[in-house]
Amino acid sequence: MTAPRLKSLSVRGFRAYGATEQTLNLPKDIAVVWGPNSKGKTSLAEAFEFLLTGRITRRELTASSQDEFADALRNAHLAAGEEVYVAARIIAADGTAHEIRRVLTGDYGKRQDCTSRLEIDGAAATEDDLARFGITLSQPPLQAPVLAQHTLSYIFSVRPQDRATYFKTLLEVTDLDDLRNDIATMAGELRLPDDPLLTKFDTCAAVPALKPAFAGMLRTIPDLATLTTNFEDAARVLIETAGEKVPDTLEERLASIDRILADRRSKTFPVRGFERKELAGWNPPRPDIWTRIDTYLDERKKIDEETRQLVALFDEALKYPAISVIAEPVDCPLCGTESALTPERVQLIRRHVEDSKKFRTAETSAKSALSQLSASVDALATAVEAALPRYLKMTAAKRREIGFTVARIRELLGDRAAEFVDPWLARVRSIARAGAALRRGTLAAGALVEEYTVGLATALDTEKLHASFSTLATLRATYATAIEAYKAPATALGTALNEVLDAQSDTAGWQDFLDIARQPDTLRAVLIERAARVAVGKELDAALKQIDRAKDQVLNDKFSEYSTLIQAWWERLRPDEPTFFSALQPRKGAKRTIDFKAGLSANPDRSAPKVRDVIAVFSQSQLHCLGLAIFLARAQHEGLGFIVLDDPVLSSDEDYRTHFNSTVLTELLNLPMQVIVLTQDHDTWEELENRYRHLGISNAQLYIETPAEGSIIENTSDALLAKINRAKSLARGGHPDLRKECGIQLRDAGERFCKEMLVNDRCGKGDRAASLTDYDGKTLEWLCPRVDPLLDHDASHPGKLAAFKRTVNNACHDNAPPSNAEMMRACGDIRFLVKDYLCR
Amino acid sequence: MPEKAEPKSNYDRLLTHLEDGSLAYQLVQAHCDHDTTDPTESMMTVLRERLGQARRSIDGPEA
CATH class of the missing domain: 1.20.120 (Four Helix Bundle (Hemerythrin (Met), subunit A))
Known part of the structure; x- marks a missing residue:
């Protein structure tokens, strides 16, 4: 892929150009356009700029007030409604031909920018689309590859800290700054979330009695066996401190510490009052229980009370063989009535006995179901009671007697009382109310079950029983919710209170030790995680420092390379002068401030130069020349396919015009770069035509017949x-x-x-x-x-x-x-x- | 003939000043990986791998 080339530029109604479209033919290497002053050279240069960027930088760089450029782009003599445009035929970097066209849709106003419409091959486009053809723009304000007098002076007229903008794409390392910041942000990912086990571990490590056992673990994380041994040693030390006998195993030692701790705390405050058990699980009665009770009720309906009472007598009667197999009426064996027992009557008795058997089976099953309901109620009542903290099962008098009062808790916690006591109290009331309601529910359900069990033959209202257990399920759910909400504030209060009590009883850190010693596996895992993150965090810090240093080196490299490029173009323009361009430098301590340094040597070989700021020592001619060298270096560095140079050499600078016409242009063409030179110097026009005829140079002239007709481009070297x-x-x-x-x-x-x-x-x-x-x-x-x-x-x-x-x-x-x-x-x-x- | 400008990106330049194989080098290289659509995630992968190595190193042969 090569750089893009311009084939021609057409202008209509833009600046000095009138209603008749003027076209400048452009060969692939070099074109030179001659025009005396005020014949449309600068307008032509600005046409290139407008085509590529949709604006002209002269307005931004030179106008004391932007109002001055109001209505500046549209030719003053153009009739209303006439279209203003600049168009170019190009050969893109991929070798394809295209037309780029920009139509002015709104001129500069007193306080507004101009507007335009960019089209590529007839379709609407944006400046970004130009990049598809290899036409890339530089950083604002000098985006287009067009050098004019005002752009030459710009670089020296702006403040040194603003020069960085001109060199932005060349010297900028903001992408590296962004990368560095991204990496620095990643350090946050290494931060270990707060882990209570680590906090407890660190607390233990600070307890004087535990220090010896923990010191080693801080340096190196031991394996699991060594960790257990360390905990055994630490537990022994604590028990010995309490003056008690040391058991053999770690588990026994921890239990011993648990007991010692509770005893010591209780001496100051009855902490066991907080004890409670987890709420045991409870399920509502299974459906088959209700089915069994319903079956019983059905069977009971089938047999009346009198029959149920005679069933035993019937049963006995049927045991007589003479009765069980009769074919003719016989006398009743019970009352002696003659022929009272007929085969039909015996059959009826047999049916009564059979019905009675089903009833009894159902009755037994119903009794069992009621027994299960009773057991369920009892289990729930027990669970409700166990889940309540002990202090809620005491009378107020008893609590006062043992010193379990809110006032005492507040006193012990001091300034932190409100933080822990108030949330806890808010939940205490909830579980007390929910617990009492559930307790009443269990009593009522229990009483109902008892009533139906006793009066099974007569009472038993299934719906009432069912409703009672539904109520129990609802009340239990409410209670369970209250218990769950109570746990966190109660645990927080208990922990805070234990800390105070442990401090008063010289057992600070003992509880933490118990907690971590019972989870050695988990503790070791989080210790490894913390150590790994700390280690990688340090590596990341070191990496950031390396990147910072490397970034500075990259910047220095770029300044050095760019200085070399500028020097090369300077030398081509002004070879062998004792005063020369020396370097482009970032100002120390202010990387965005750029200084240009000149070398002043008294010796022909430029040895032992004094370095000064170019602004102070360069003549206007030298500054102009340096501006040109900077522009060319930037164009070279950015790999531009073409440049437009509007009077690049001052008319007073005959001494380096020759170098420009020969060496500089030759080197530009060798890059290769398409060069379009606009000049008012006729000799230059003629010289370039002779010098670059072998490259097929195109000569053109600008003139104006009448102001209304505007500038005319004559593509001829005639x-x-x-x-x-x-x-x-x-x-x-x-x-x-x-x-x-x-x-x-x-x-x-x-x-x-x-x-x-x-x-x-x-x-x-x-x-x-x-x-x-x-x-x-x-x-x-x-x-x-x-x-x-x-x-x-x-x-x-x-x-x-x-x-x-x-x-x-x-x-x-x-x-x-x-x-x-x-x-x-x-x-x-x-x-x-x-x-x-x-x-x- | 002037030297042709070297089309070297800032990232390429940065890598030349970093020690090959260092964490800084790996992170920048991951960021510049042409195959990645999410450079930050690529760098995070490098960091996670390094974290994994550190864990294994601390955990010792038992792990």
């Missing part, structure tokens, strides 16, 4: 037309000297016209050797009579040439030069003849 154009620009000048100079130019143009006419005539007659040089030294006096016969398109033409000759002779001699009107007429006459006879 020396004759150039002379006429130069003369025309001089003809309008009010000063006599300008008109004299105009006369000289016109005389040259007239002589050239006559010579070409004569050469063309001879060539037409077969004289292939005819050449302009054949007429070297010949003047109009000699030439005109020989050309007159050739002016045969119209009888008036010889007269035009004669009038022309008279005017220019008057202008060239010592007498007063002809008027502006006469000079303009002479320009028009010769231009007419050139176009008519020489097909230009």
Whole structure:
């Protein structure tokens, strides 16, 4: 992929350019455009800028007030409604051809920016789309690759700290700053979340009695066996401190410490009053319990009370073989009634006995179900009671007697009382109320079950029983919720209170030790995690320091490289001068402040130079030259495909114009870079045409026929037309000297016209050797009579040439030069003849 | 002929000033990995791997 190239630039209605589209042809390497002052050079340079950026930086850099540029982009003479645009045909970096076009949609206003519409190949586009073709813009404010006088001076007129903006893409390392900040942020990921076990471990490590056992663990995290041994040792020390016998195993030792601790705390405050058990699980009765009770009720309905009472008698009667197998009526064995027992009656008795058996089975099952309900109620009642803190199961009098009072708790906690006591109290009331309600519910349900168990044969209301247990389930859920809410504030209060009590009883840290010693696996894991994070955190700190140092080195490298580039261009512009550009440097302690340093040497070889700031020691010419070198270095560094240079060399700087025309342009073309030079210096225009003819240089000229018509681009290297154009620009000048100079130019143009006419005539007659040089030294006096016969398109033409000759002779001699009107007429006459006879 | 500008990114330049294999080098390299769509996550992966190594190192042969 190569850099993009411009094929042509077309301008219409923009700045000095009028309603007729003007097109500048651009070959792939170099083009030079000549134009006297005020003929549209800067407008052309700004057209490039407007095309690429949609604005002109001159407004931002030079206008004392932005109001000054109101209505500045649209040609003042353009009719309303006429479109203003700049367009370019380009060959993109990938070799494809495209058209970029920017239409002005709103000119600069007094307090507003201009607006425009960018199109690429006819479709709406943005500046970012230009990058697809390899056209990248620099940092604002000088984004476009266009060098003008105001951009040359910009770099030295802004404050040193603002120069960084110009060099932003070259020297900026904000991407590295961002990277560094991202990495620094990652340190937060290494922070270990607060872990109570680690806090307790650190507390233990600070307890004097435990220090010896914990010191080693702070240095190196032991394996699990060693950790257990360390805990055994630590536990032994605590028990010995209490003056008690030391058991053998760690578990026994911890239990011993637990007891010692509780005893000591109780001496100051009855902490056991807080003790409670977890609320045991409880499930509502299973559905089959209710099914069994319902079955019993169904069976009970089938048999009346009298039958149930006679069932035993029936059962006995059926045991008599004489009765159980009768085929004929027999006497009743109980009352002796004759023929009382018929086969039908025996069958009825048999059915009563059978029904009675089902009833009894259901009755047994129902009794069992009621028993299970009773047990369930009892279990719930027990769980409710156990889950309550002990102090809630005491009377108020008993609590006062043992010293378990809120006032005492507040006294022990001192300033921290409100923090722990108030939340706890708020939850105490909840569990007391929920517990009491559940307790009443269990009593009521228990009583109902008891009532139905006793009066099973007569009472038993299933719905009532069902409702009672539903109520129990609801009350238990409320109680469980209250208990859950109570736990956290109660634990916090207990912990805070224990800390106070332990401090008073010289057992500070003992509880923490118990807690960590019972979870050696977990403790070891969090100790490893903490150590690993600390270690990597230190590595990350070191990495950040390395990156900071490397970032500084990157910046130094870039300054050094860029200095080298600028030096190279400086040397091409001003070789071998004793005062030279030395370096581009960040100011110490202020990296965004950039200084330009000059070297001043008294020796031809530039040895032992004194280094000074260029602003202080460089002449205006040198500053101008340095600005050009900086621009070229930036263009080279950014790999731009093309640059536009508007009068890059001051007209007073003949001493380095030669270096620019030869060395600098050659090196730019070698990069390779397409170069478009706009110049008011005619000699430069001619020199470049000769010097770069082998590269197919394109020459163009700018002139203005009428202000309304605006600047005209003539894509030609025609020396004759150039002379006429130069003369025309001089003809309008009010000063006599300008008109004299105009006369000289016109005389040259007239002589050239006559010579070409004569050469063309001879060539037409077969004289292939005819050449302009054949007429070297010949003047109009000699030439005109020989050309007159050739002016045969119209009888008036010889007269035009004669009038022309008279005017220019008057202008060239010592007498007063002809008027502006006469000079303009002479320009028009010769231009007419050139176009008519020489097909230009 | 002037030297052609070297199209070296700031990250490439930074890497040349960091010790090969160091944590700083690994982090910058992860950030610049062309295959990644989330440079920050790539750096976090490096950090997590380093954390894992540190854990194993501290845990010892028992782990």
